[in-house]
Amino acid sequence: MTETRPQPLPQTPLLQVQDLGIRFGGLHAVRDVTASLQPGRITAIIGPNGAGKSTFFNLISGFYQPTSGRITFRGEDITRLRTHEVVGRGIARTFQTTTIYQELSVLDNAMIGHRVRTRAGLLDALLRTGRERRDEEESRAGALRALDRVGLAGQATLPAGALNQEGKKRVGIAMALASDPHLLLDEPAAGMNPEETVNLMGLIRDLVSGGLSVALVEHKMSLVMGLADDILVLHHGQKIAQGTPAHISRDPAVVEAYLGSHAHGGQMGQEQAGRTQGTGVNHA
Numbered sequence: 001m002t003e004t005r006p007q008p009l010p011q012t013p014l015l016q017v018q019d020l021g022i023r024f025g026g027l028h029a030v031r032d033v034t035a036s037l038q039p040g041r042i043t044a045i046i047g048p049n050g051a052g053k054s055t056f057f058n059l060i061s062g063f064y065q066p067t068s069g070r071i072t073f074r075g076e077d078i079t080r081l082r083t084h085e086v087v088g089r090g091i092a093r094t095f096q097t098t099t100i101y102q103e104l105s106v107l108d109n110a111m112i113g114h115r116v117r118t119r120a121g122l123l124d125a126l127l128r129t130g131r132e133r134r135d136e137e138e139s140r141a142g143a144l145r146a147l148d149r150v151g152l153a154g155q156a157t158l159p160a161g162a163l164n165q166e167g168k169k170r171v172g173i174a175m176a177l178a179s180d181p182h183l184l185l186d187e188p189a190a191g192m193n194p195e196e197t198v199n200l201m202g203l204i205r206d207l208v209s210g211g212l213s214v215a216l217v218e219h220k221m222s223l224v225m226g227l228a229d230d231i232l233v234l235h236h237g238q239k240i241a242q243g244t245p246a247h248i249s250r251d252p253a254v255v256e257a258y259l260g261s262h263a264h265g266g267q268m269g270q271e272q273a274g275r276t277q278g279t280g281v282n283h284a
């Protein structure tokens with residue numbers, strides 16, 4: 001008698017976009033993008049300048065409303081949801097280092113990130129109702145958990161402005177994590193030195209090991225090749241490839257897009273970084 005083995009269940013995507021698009025007047029900034037992001041993975045969104053990467057994030061996070069297509073997150077259609085509703089469903093975007101409150105403590109910043117999930121309104125806050133007090137306690141606990149995850153628990157009382165660029169970036173990530181997302185959308189921060197960049201890559205990996213899924217836009221291709229499990233390549237608003245770093249670095253359409261991209265000075269080189277073997281798009 002032959003043994004019947006259980007078949008592995010097909011993995012349900014965390015996020016799916018179907019024919020997603022947005023026009024700004026005559027410009028199709030994102031066009032007919034169909035792609036999925038798998039849970040527990042790091043997906044990098046890459047592409048030459050103006051490819052539509054930020055716009056893609058703005059669509060997923062509800063900041064822009066698409067002019068066509070559909071976005072499904074954990075099986076739910078979130079296409080028309082507003083930003084705070086998207087956060088409520090479990091997609092959070094790293095706060096920019098330029099938008100954190102420099103004079104407030106690291107903890108207060110993280111609490112602001114948590115507040116988007118709590119229900120107390122302005123009236124509750126002014127009247128210090130029981131609900132407001134409960135919400136504040138919840139925010140503090142959520143913020144402390146987030147600070148712990150990014151390694152800033154020991155700096156909670158410092159003003160955020162006293163931290164270096166890496167620290168500020170960690171605050172921005174904590175603000176997003178405070179809403180306890182399933183998916184973190186992360187974008188590059190300016191002014192990071194190579195050591196800080198490596199540290200932050202380690203943090204992203206740790207967060208993913210802890211169960212988070214991450215989608216990130218990153219311009220430094222050597223980093224992407226070493227960090228991402230999966231890469232989605234956009235060019236002129238369209239998806240031209242998706243796959244593993246090894247697959248992407250050999251994809252003729254990707255090579256062509258980067259060779260043609262003077263803005264990025266991009267060419268596919270032999271650079272290697274991190275755990276990934278194979279070619280990388282050679283620019284820092």
Ligand SMILES: Nc1ncnc2c1ncn2[C@@H]1O[C@H](COP(=O)(O)OP(=O)(O)OP(=O)(O)O)[C@@H](O)[C@H]1O
Pocket residue numbers: 024027029047048049050051052053054055056
């Ligand atoms: N709100 C907007 N109104 C009009 N055009 C826009 C708007 N947002 C983006 N665009 C245009 O859409 C295109 C894609 O821009 P986007 O910022 O998404 O590209 P990107 O891949 O993030 O670029 P970069 O790598 O330079 O940051 C560009 O031509 C840009 O000028």
